[in-house]
Amino acid sequence: MNAPKTTEAKTAIIVAGPTCSGKSALALDLARTFGGTVINADSMQVYRDLHILTARPDAADEAAVPHRLYGVLDAAVPGSVAWWRSEALREMDEAWAEERMPILCGGTGMYLRALTDGLVEVPDPGDVARTEARGLAEEIGPEALY
Template sequence: MQHTPTALIVAGPTCSGKSALAFSLAQLFDGVIINADSMQVYRDLRILTARPSEAEMQAVPHRLYGILDAAENGSVAWWRRHALDEMDAALALGKLPIFCGGTGMYLRALIEGLVEVPDPGPEARAEAREKLAAEGPESLYAALQAIDPDAVSRIAPSDGQRLARVWEVWRGTGETLSWWRRESHLPAASCRFIALRLDPPRDALRAAIAARFDVMLDHGAIEEVTALRARNLPPSLPAMRAHGVPELIAFLDGKMTLAMARERATLATGQYTRRQATWFRHHELASAAQTYNLSQRFDQSAQFSERTLEDLEIFIRARLTRC
């Protein structure tokens, strides 16, 4: 019987201790950590995305961290393609792939597959943004009802960002977004997944978010955003919307105090973690028998006790032996 490869997923909201846990497990199981966070792929955001340190990345193999420039627009399809390549490379070396991150759409594309839409190109994107700015979302919605009624039926008339996406796909590829969803599909990864889902208490998570942002400020977050701001990149780019970036740019522009920027950035991060937690509660990352929930095993320092790691090691090894 053919052996089915196995990979590990360490998932949960921002600041829940995923990176620390993945690092410990990679040491235990001779693993390769593969980034599954949509912001940690940007090299310009080492501090504000709490990317693993150089020492950690030298001690344990880390992949897909800091590999995109802030001027680039990463996509789910782009990440999935590179993540599968890194998974195959790890397995070829006899190592355990460990996907670590909190971007649910990335993990879902890995586990369930993905409709692949080709990149429509910069001209189509620019045209869509210009049309949206000039005519407004309601006008764009009306125009798209005659072009791709199925796609816009799922979008609110005021949701300009998603409407612009429908327009740019049609203009850039010659086919509608609905057509791509219907005709083009990337299958799920040929792999068994063992999932560890972190879901810490809200009060502990809020405290950890605030404490971590203070550490980021002490370690150069303002300088990092200053360098990013100097590039005059479009504010619509994903890297420019990362938590802390718009707020610190507003501080640098004299539009708010540093204390206000800190408060708004931590609030935005906290709101995002609520959406993450909701997403993970409604989407299974693996079968129930292969998912371990660490909801009550979190402490504010993002460290995990020896007992917790021992329990996880037993859980993972038992499932690895069933492959």
């Protein structure tokens, strides 16, 4: 009988908390200390058009250590927790492959919960369902639809 296959545990750091609590500064310090890659876990900082409004790390901080998933979407493109989770897991794998510590930083609890607890697989309803729902909302009003 073959011995069970063992897998090496992978470690990451999560820096979470309320707005303006110093998460980005702490993540930067941790990245310098542990050779890390800072991975955005803030739902608004993924948008490139909201740099100032979201207190995203500045160019000097982003140049000091690798930063990922900051400013990667145009504000006209809808993001989702499923999209972010997939991208965050990919970025974590890249950091580990580069022997860097993934440091997830942000205040979007739903993103972090999706990362740690996973998501239920929900199929995309498609354009037909979206068009039907928009038409119904227009016909009966959003209050009645909700």
